[in-house]
Amino acid sequence: MQHLRGTKDILPNEIILWQHLHKIASQIFTLSNYHEIRTPIIESTALFNRSIGNETDIVNKEMYSFIDQGLREITLRPEGTASIARSFISNQLYQTNQIHKLWYLGPMFRYERPQNGRQRQFHQLGIECIGSLNPMSDVEVIRIANSILTKLGCSNYRIEINSIGSKEERNKYKKQLIRYLTPYIQDLDQDSQKKLATNPLKILDSKNKKTQEILYHAPSIQQYLSNDSIIHFKSVCEYLDILKIDYNLNTNLVRGLDYYNYTAFEVKTDLLGSQNTICGGGRYDRLIQQLGGPSTPSVGWAIGIERLLLLVKNNLDIIQSRPCVYIAHQGEKAKTEAWKIVSLLEEKGISFELNLDNNSFRKQLKRANKVDAKVCIIIGEDEINTQSLTIKWLKSYEQERINTVDLSNLIIKVKNL
Ligand code: ATP
Ligand code: MG
Secondary structure (H helix, E strand, C coil), rough: CCCCCCCCCHHHHHHHHHHHHHHHHHHHHHHHHEECCCCCEEEEHHHHHHHHCCCCCCCCHHHHHEEECCEEEEEECCCHHHHHHHCCCCCHHHHHHEEEEEEEEEECCCCCCCCCEEEEEEEEEEEEEECCCCCHHHHHHHHHHHHHHHHHCCCCCCEEECCCCCHHHHHHHHHHHHHHHHHHHHCCCCCHHHHHHHHHHHHHCCCCCHHHHHHHCCCCHHCCHHHHHHHHHHHEEEHHHHHHCCECCCCCCCCCCCCEEEEEEEEEECCCCCCCCCEEEEEEEECHHHHHCCCCCCCEEEHHHHHHHHHHHHHHHHCCCCCCCCEEEEEHHHHHHHHHHHHHHHHCCCCCCCCCCCCCCHHHHHHHHCCCCCEEEEHHHHHHCCCCCEEEEECCCCCCEEHHHHHHHHHHHHHCC
């Protein structure tokens, strides 16, 4: 049997990278008082239709949707923000009138053509700062993304940022963009031709060379921003400057989801081919209200973990944990003794591996060396008869016999090694 196309098993030798990432990220989140939230993987399909937008790639062609046995329309979440907005509303988190600083990590699902850094089940690490319009909150979330990437030893990235204004400003701009592009429609790539009618702003994202050439003289969203948008964006840039966080202004950056306004940003790298965006985010001041909650300005981002790990895994020097003690035994009575030792080691917080086959001591010792234990406790017939244990120190090859009652002393010795 094979795993499904676009899905992957994360095996133990890889999971240590994930655990490391989780540790680093959660430390940084905790320092800034962000708290973890876990929402369900399944949500009603309407949630994503109403938030992400009908003309987006995600809703149009990438969602894993199905009808459940109660005839409900259900979708495996393609991203985290909509679920968190839903959770904010359904748990009435707004009642406290506080700013909610949340983070999440979990699997997301999109029906896409699998490639390096693009899967059908992938994972996102994300944060949402819910309840503040202050440009400081935009910069706080960008700063945290930057800290996580830096702490992971990642340096080959750049932050791109843009203001996409309010919906009204964007609508005005959209009209002008359509007016500009229509005479060139035959020269646009096929995808962009389709988008001209449905989602023209996404044409700015096109990687097609000809399309990019045409876009060179296109009107820019910057020309359509109101004073409020400009002032907000200026503050964001100013705070980033104060923090000495490098960024590039990219006036073609629009993001693929409908709910964004004002600040939009991405973190990109040149090292991952066409899957070059590792983080995407922005402000979404209308989303919560649009889903039936009170007006709640918010900002957040999501990092694709698979892409991030492709980028940083070679920088990370993480040591796989290994057991301190190997317990080798032979015979029924030795097994009883082995169980006692296991309980004691666990109580004292010492890692161990218990032999689980009936191999010879020679093979068991070989295994103890292979797992790189510090010490092997050997329990055979002789040891049982004399109420003793043979201790083999695997680094020095020294061997000693101790009384079973002296095991606690041995544990202290192992702990201090
Ligand atoms: P792309 O343009 O690469 O499709 P996107 O705009 O669809 O990205 P977002 O919805 O903003 O991506 O998601 C945020 C991040 O999640 C992306 O920057 C990327 O790192 C990651 N991501 C998105 N889709 C996938 C996928 N199918 N497989 C792996 N990672 C993904
Ligand atoms: Mg996509």
